[in-house]
Amino acid sequence: MSDPRTARRAAADRLRAAGVASPERDADLLLAHVLGVPLGRLPLVEGLGEPEHEQYADLVARRAAREPLQHLTGSAAFRHVELAVGPGVFVPRPETELLAGWAIEQASRLAAPVVVDLCTGSGAIARAVVDEVPHADVHAVELDEGALAWAERNLAGTGVDLRHGDLATAFDDLAGTVDVVVCNPPYIPLEAWESVAAEARDHDPHLALFSGQDGLDAMRVLEQRAALLLRPGGVVGAEHADVQGESAPAVFAATGRWLDVTDHRDLAGRARYLTAGLAR
Known part of the structure; x- marks a missing residue:
């Protein structure tokens, strides 16, 4: 198990370096998507399993390559x-x-x-x-x-x-x-x-x-x-x-x-x- 807060910080840093406009929010949204939880429940998540960590890392890498966030989550609110x-x-x-x-x-x-x-x-x-x-x-x-x-x-x-x-x-x-x-x-x-x-x-x-x-x-x-x-x-x-x-x-x-x-x-x-x- 890994610390989700550490993973989120690292993801946001990577997205920021890649020029993503909203790195912290995108990092949070991707993690919530991987875990299948609402954004408001992220602070309650205590651990990130290896499969989830790998999936999260893959999505963050794709977002850093400027693939649209909504393509990664499969949905867009309107x-x-x-x-x-x-x-x-x-x-x-x-x-x-x-x-x-x-x-x-x-x-x-x-x-x-x-x-x-x-x-x-x-x-x-x-x-x-x-x-x-x-x-x-x-x-x-x-x-x-x-x-x-x-x-x-x-x-x-x-x-x-x-x-x-x-x-x-x-x-x-x-x-x-x-x-x-x-x-x-x-x-x-x-x-x-x-x-x-x-x-x-x-x-x-x-x-x-x-x-x-x-x-x-x-x-x-x-x-x-x-x-x-x-x-x-x-x-x-x-x-x-x-x-x-x-x-x-x-x-x-x-x-x-x-x-x-x-x-x-x-x-x-x-x-x-x-x-x-x-x-x-």
Whole structure:
């Protein structure tokens, strides 16, 4: 048996040296995962058996190599749900919970809301919406087959209409009937390759990350598709990069189809997502 406190300290030191952003928390989460206990019970663990110690050391080494934490644990928390994630799907970020919260707020105001989640990835936003607004009619689409498999797993049994397809052509059958369109599209400029965190650049699907020279190619497609899908007065919300606080809303404002084009900041004060209403 080994001392878990010593193992945790050594793991955190290794992760810190590797440039991991939250070494102490990641070390704790990995140990809790190995032991199958909640984080709050870690201080009560008195010993670490050899099999657990070896498994922990292996996971710490993989995390130090910048494999995403969620790939190692197999899950990611998103608002009030737990999502299955792993290789082949974009790991949902905490910042996206704000966009999901906006969509939930909009849908909850309506008696029978129709919500469309474009570029659903793991199914995070669609799953959160149907979890918190159970009377909503939720539809989601994903192009990447690897990500679609994870979305199928996360949305199974929820009643969400999940389809395989491109955001540019999805849901023609819903044209003019949708109340809320929500999307976390790819938005990283191709030229920003080197600045992307290793966890995302080396492990997330590039289809979910990069979007043309200025990062706004998918946003332009989204603007057109949302205008087709929404009923007059319907609303759209889309995440974007923190440096796109002016350029992303401008995609919508420039067409003259939208009212109340507004940008919103995340909890760190960075520009994070835009919203707009389709003119009546």
